[in-house]
Amino acid sequence: MYTEKSVRELEKLFTTSLQDGLKEDVAKVRLLENGENRILEGKRKPVLQLFFEQLCDPLIYILMAAIVVSLFLKEAGDACIIGAVILLNACMGVIQEGKARRAIEALKKLTSPKAIVVRDGREQEIDSAFLVPGDIVLLDSGRQVPADIRLTETVNLRIEEAALTGESLPSEKNDTALTEKVKNPGDRKNMAYMTTMVTCGRGRGVVTATGMDTEIGRIAGLIEEKGAELTPLQKRLSDLGKILSIGAVMLCLLLFLVAVVQKRNIGEMLLTAISLAVAAVPEGLPAIVTIVMALSVSRMVKAGTIIRKLPSVETLGAVNVVCSDKTGTLTQNRMTVKKCYLDGRIVDAGDVTGKGHEYFLESCVLCNDADLEERIGDPTEISLLAYADGYGYDRKAYGQKYRRVAERAFDSERKRMTTVQEREGSLVAYCKGAADGILLRCSRQYRNGRELPFSEREKKEVMKAAEKMAGEALRVLAFAMKTEGKTGSQKELLSEENLTFLGLTGMIDPPREGVREAVQSFRRAGVNTVMITGDHVDTALAIARELSIADVRSQCMTGDEIAVLSEGEWEDRVEEIRVFARVSPEHKVRIVEALRKKGRIVAMTGDGINDAPSLKAADVGIAMGKEGTDVARNAADMVLTDDNFTTIEKAMREGRGIYENIRKTILFLLSSNFGEIMTMLAAVLAGFLPPLKASHILWVNLITDSLPALALGADENDTEELMGQPPRKSRESLFAQGGLSCMLCYGVVIGSISLLAFLTVPYRELLVRGLPVSIDNIRKMLMVTSVLNKAQTHAFTVLGMSQLMHAIGMRDVNKSLFRMNHRNNPYMLASFVVGILLQVMVTEIPYFVELFGTSRLTLEEWGLLLLLSSMPLVVHELLVLSARLSGVQEFQKPGQGKKEKEQGREKREYA
Numbered sequence: 001m002y003t004e005k006s007v008r009e010l011e012k013l014f015t016t017s018l019q020d021g022l023k024e025d026v027a028k029v030r031l032l033e034n035g036e037n038r039i040l041e042g043k044r045k046p047v048l049q050l051f052f053e054q055l056c057d058p059l060i061y062i063l064m065a066a067i068v069v070s071l072f073l074k075e076a077g078d079a080c081i082i083g084a085v086i087l088l089n090a091c092m093g094v095i096q097e098g099k100a101r102r103a104i105e106a107l108k109k110l111t112s113p114k115a116i117v118v119r120d121g122r123e124q125e126i127d128s129a130f131l132v133p134g135d136i137v138l139l140d141s142g143r144q145v146p147a148d149i150r151l152t153e154t155v156n157l158r159i160e161e162a163a164l165t166g167e168s169l170p171s172e173k174n175d176t177a178l179t180e181k182v183k184n185p186g187d188r189k190n191m192a193y194m195t196t197m198v199t200c201g202r203g204r205g206v207v208t209a210t211g212m213d214t215e216i217g218r219i220a221g222l223i224e225e226k227g228a229e230l231t232p233l234q235k236r237l238s239d240l241g242k243i244l245s246i247g248a249v250m251l252c253l254l255l256f257l258v259a260v261v262q263k264r265n266i267g268e269m270l271l272t273a274i275s276l277a278v279a280a281v282p283e284g285l286p287a288i289v290t291i292v293m294a295l296s297v298s299r300m301v302k303a304g305t306i307i308r309k310l311p312s313v314e315t316l317g318a319v320n321v322v323c324s325d326k327t328g329t330l331t332q333n334r335m336t337v338k339k340c341y342l343d344g345r346i347v348d349a350g351d352v353t354g355k356g357h358e359y360f361l362e363s364c365v366l367c368n369d370a371d372l373e374e375r376i377g378d379p380t381e382i383s384l385l386a387y388a389d390g391y392g393y394d395r396k397a398y399g400q401k402y403r404r405v406a407e408r409a410f411d412s413e414r415k416r417m418t419t420v421q422e423r424e425g426s427l428v429a430y431c432k433g434a435a436d437g438i439l440l441r442c443s444r445q446y447r448n449g450r451e452l453p454f455s456e457r458e459k460k461e462v463m464k465a466a467e468k469m470a471g472e473a474l475r476v477l478a479f480a481m482k483t484e485g486k487t488g489s490q491k492e493l494l495s496e497e498n499l500t501f502l503g504l505t506g507m508i509d510p511p512r513e514g515v516r517e518a519v520q521s522f523r524r525a526g527v528n529t530v531m532i533t534g535d536h537v538d539t540a541l542a543i544a545r546e547l548s549i550a551d552v553r554s555q556c557m558t559g560d561e562i563a564v565l566s567e568g569e570w571e572d573r574v575e576e577i578r579v580f581a582r583v584s585p586e587h588k589v590r591i592v593e594a595l596r597k598k599g600r601i602v603a604m605t606g607d608g609i610n611d612a613p614s615l616k617a618a619d620v621g622i623a624m625g626k627e628g629t630d631v632a633r634n635a636a637d638m639v640l641t642d643d644n645f646t647t648i649e650k651a652m653r654e655g656r657g658i659y660e661n662i663r664k665t666i667l668f669l670l671s672s673n674f675g676e677i678m679t680m681l682a683a684v685l686a687g688f689l690p691p692l693k694a695s696h697i698l699w700v701n702l703i704t705d706s707l708p709a710l711a712l713g714a715d716e717n718d719t720e721e722l723m724g725q726p727p728r729k730s731r732e733s734l735f736a737q738g739g740l741s742c743m744l745c746y747g748v749v750i751g752s753i754s755l756l757a758f759l760t761v762p763y764r765e766l767l768v769r770g771l772p773v774s775i776d777n778i779r780k781m782l783m784v785t786s787v788l789n790k791a792q793t794h795a796f797t798v799l800g801m802s803q804l805m806h807a808i809g810m811r812d813v814n815k816s817l818f819r820m821n822h823r824n825n826p827y828m829l830a831s832f833v834v835g836i837l838l839q840v841m842v843t844e845i846p847y848f849v850e851l852f853g854t855s856r857l858t859l860e861e862w863g864l865l866l867l868l869s870s871m872p873l874v875v876h877e878l879l880v881l882s883a884r885l886s887g888v889q890e891f892q893k894p895g896q897g898k899k900e901k902e903q904g905r906e907k908r909e910y911a
Contacts, residue, residue, distance in 0.1 A: 178190060320726075445458065511543060511547055526726030544556075604620070660722065663734060675754060707830075753871045801836065808873065
C-alpha cells in the first residue's frame with residue numbers, strides 16, 4: 001500500500017531526486033502510460049436505449065396490448081390515448097435517468113485546475129490534469145490538493161478533509177512514514193488527498209496516485225458500480241402488472257372454454273374476451289401515479305425539498321431509518337466556543353462579561369492566523385475570532401494596533417502557537433495550545449483582573465476543568481501571555497517559559513437548531529435516527545447525546561470495529577448501533593446495505609464527497625443544497641434547499657400523505673375495474689350478450705376514472721395522524737390493511753348495480769309485451785338490437801356514474817360523507833361535475849351516440865340510473881356506521897389497526 005512506503009522507497013519513482021523532481025521527458029511517458037489526472041466519465045447510454053428501457057414494465061406491456069385491441073376494434077382514438085400514456089411514462093423515466101453519470105461529472109469538476117510542481121529542478125505551474133505519479137508537488141494555504149500525495153516535507157500543514165472523511169476539524173499533516181497498515185484515509189497523516197483543501201501551512205510531496213486511482217476516484221467508481229434499484233411502490237406496481245397480465249390471459253382462456261361449452265360463435269367470444277381483458281387493465285394507472293407524484297413535487301418545494309427522482313416521494317413516507325452524516329448535516333460545520341474557564345471556574349461562553357478578561361480576548365484575536373470576514377483558515381481559529389468579535393475585539397483592528405513582530409508556528413510536537421506583538425513601545429507574547437503543555441510553562445495566572453502566583457494545586461484544578469470539558473467532547477485550548485517590557489527580547493518571549501495563564505476555551509461543532517425536535521418527532525413516528533460520521537467517537541457521542549440519538553458508548557461503533565466483525569455478527573449488531581464513527585465511504589455503504597438487508601427502508605443524508613456512494617445506495621438519498629458538494633447533490637434523490645435536517649421531517653409528512661393518496665387512487669381504479677370484470681363475466685357466464693362494448697370500457701377507464709383518480713391524488717390528508725403511526729413495512733402489499741376487502745367489496749357493488757341496470761331493460765320489455773320473465777326470454781330479448789343498445793347504455797351509464805360516486809367515498813373510507821370537508825378538495829367536486837357531463841354527452845349528443853352505439857335516455861331513466869349509481873355511497877355509509885358501532889375500522893391506513901400494546905412494542909423497537 002503506497003501509504004506505507006518510506007521516503008527512500010518513494011525515490012525509486014524518480015530518475016533524479018526528491019529535490020529536482022521528474023524530467024520532462026519522463027513525465028510525458030508516464031502521462032501516456034497512466035492517462036490524464038481526471039475523474040473518468042461513466043459510459044453514457046444513448047437516449048434511444050434509455051427510452052426503450054422505460055418500456056420494460058408489465059403494465060406497459062398490458063397497455064401495448066390494449067393498443068392492439070383498440071386498433072383491432074377500430075377504436076383509433078382510444079389507441080392514441082393509450083399511446084400517449086406510454087410516451088408520458090417513458091419520457092419521465094428518461095429525464096430522471098443518469099444519476100450516476102451526473103455524479104461522476106460533478107466529481108470531475110471538483111479537481112483543481114492548476115498545480116505547482118518541480119520538474120527538471122525548477123518550480124512551474126501546470127494544469128493538474130497533466131500530473132503523473134512521481135511528480136513533486138508544492139502545497140500552500142488556500143490551495144486545493146491536485147492529486148493523492150505522499151508528504152515528504154511539512155511546515156504547520158493542516159488540510160480540510162471534511163468532504164472526504166467527515167471530520168469537522170482540519171487534519172494535521174506530517175512527513176513521518178507509517179509503521180503499520182492504516183485503512184481509514186483520515187488516519188493517514190502523511191497523505192494529502194485529491195480535492196481536499198489546505199487551510200494553513202505549507203508542504204511538499206510526491207504524487208502517488210492520479211485520476212481514478214486516487215481516493216476520490218475510487219469513490220467515483222463506487223458510485224458508478226452501484227446500480228439503480230426499484231422503490232417499494234415501483235416493486236408493488238410491477239408485481240401488480242404481472243398479476244393483471246396473468247389474470248387477463250386466464251380470463252380470455254375462461255371465456256373460450258365458455259364459448260365451447262355453450263356452443264357460441266367463437267369469433268364473437270373472441271371480441272368479448274378481448275373486451276374483458278381490456279376491462280382488467282387500468283390503462284391510466286401508470287400515468288396517474290406519475291402525475292400524482294409530479295403534482296406532489298410543488299408541495300415538496302414549499303417544504304424546502306427539491307425532488308430529483310419522482311418515485312423517491314412515496315419511498316420517503318415508508319422510511320423507518322434515517323442515517324445522517326454529522327458534520328454539516330446534524331451540526332453547523334462551524335466550530336463554536338461553548339464554554340470558558342476563567343477566574344477559577346467553568347462558565348458558559350455567553351456568560352463571560354469581558355470585564356477583567358481583556359488579555360484573554362486579545363489572545364484569541366492576536367494569536368490567530370484566520371480571517372473571519374472571508375472565513376479562511378482553521379475552523380478553530382475562526383471560532384475564536386467570532387467569539388472575541390462578539391465583545392468588540394476585531395482581528396484587523398487589533399492586528400494594526402498591535403503589530404506582530406515575531407511568531408512561532410504551531411506544530412504537532414509542541415502543540416502550541418506563540419506570537420509576539422509590539423504594544424505601546426513594549427513587546428508582549430500570546431500563546432495558545434494544549435492545556436497540559438501550556439500549564440507546565442505557566443508560573444503566574446490572571447484571576448479577577450489581577451496577576452497572581454500560580455500554585456501546583458491551582459494548576460491541578462485547571463487540569464480537572466480541562467478534563468471535564470474534554471469529557472463533554474469539547475476541543476480545549478489554553479491561553480497564556482508574557483510581557484518583558486521595552487528591554488525584552490523576541491527570543492526570550494518566544495521561549496514559551498514563565499508564562500501567565502489566562503484561561504481555557506472549550507469549543508465544538510454545535511448541532512443545527514431544531515434537529516433534536518426532529519429526531520424526537522421521528523421517534524414518535526417509528527423512525528430511527530442513526531448518525532454516521534468520520535469524526536472521533538467521543539465527539540460523535542457527545543453530539544448524539546445532545547440530539548437524543550444515543551445515550552451510552554455501547555450504542556456506538558467505529559470503522560475499525562466494523563472491519564473485524566464477521567458478516568453474521570455485523571448483521572446481528574447493525575440495528576443496535578445509533579452512532580457509527582471514524583468510518584470510510586465503504587463503511588457508510590456497508591451500513592446502509594446491512595440495514596436494507598434487515599428489511600429497513602433507509603434514508604441517507606449527507607453533504608460531502610464521501611457521502612455520495614451511500615446516498616446512492618440508500619432507498620432515499622438526501623443531500624444538502626447550500627453547503628453540499630455537487631457530487632452529493634447529484635448522487636441524491638432529493639435535495640434540501642435550506643440544509644435543515646428538520647426539513648426531512650416535513651418532507652416525510654408529505655411523503656406519507658402522498659403514498660396514502662396513491663394507495664387510495666390505486667384501490668379506486670382497481671375496484672372500478674373489478675366492477676367492470678364482474679359485470680362482463682357474470683353476464684357471459686349466464687349466457688347473455690356482453691353488457692359493455694370495448695369502447696365503453698376504455699371510455700370509463702381513460703376518461704371517467706382519470707379525473708376523480710387525479711382528484712384523489714391531490715387530496716389533503718391528516719399528516720399529524722399519519723406521523724403518529726409506524727412506517728409501513730417494506731414488503732407491505734398495496735392490498736394490506738384492508739385494501740383487498742375494500743377493492744372486492746366496492747367492485748362487487750359496482751358490478752352488481754351495472755348488471756342490474758343492464759337486465760332492467762329486457763325485463764321491462766318482457767313486462768310491456770306481456771311475456772313471461774325467464775332467463776331464456778331475457779337472452780332472446782337481448783338479441784333485439786334496439787333492446788341491446790338500450791341495455792348497454794344503461795349499464796355503461798351506471799358504471800361511469802357509480803365510479804364517480806365511489807371516488808367521493810374513497811377520500812376517507814372510515815369517515816361519513818357528512819363529516820368530510822368537501823371544500824378541501826375542489827378537484828373532486830369538479831371531477832364529479834365534469835364526469836357527469838361527459839357521461840350525458842355520450843348518451844345525448846347524436847354524434848357521440850352514434851360513435852359509442854348508445855341510446856338516448858329519458859328523465860325517468862336518468863333518475864333511476866342515478867339512484868342505482870349512488871349505491872357505492874350508500875354502502876360506504878353503512879360500513880362506516882357498522883364500524884363505528886363495533887369500534888373497528890372497516891379500512892385501515894398503513895400502520896393502523898394494531899392493538900395499543902403492539903403499537904407500543906413497535907415504537908419501542910424503532911426507538
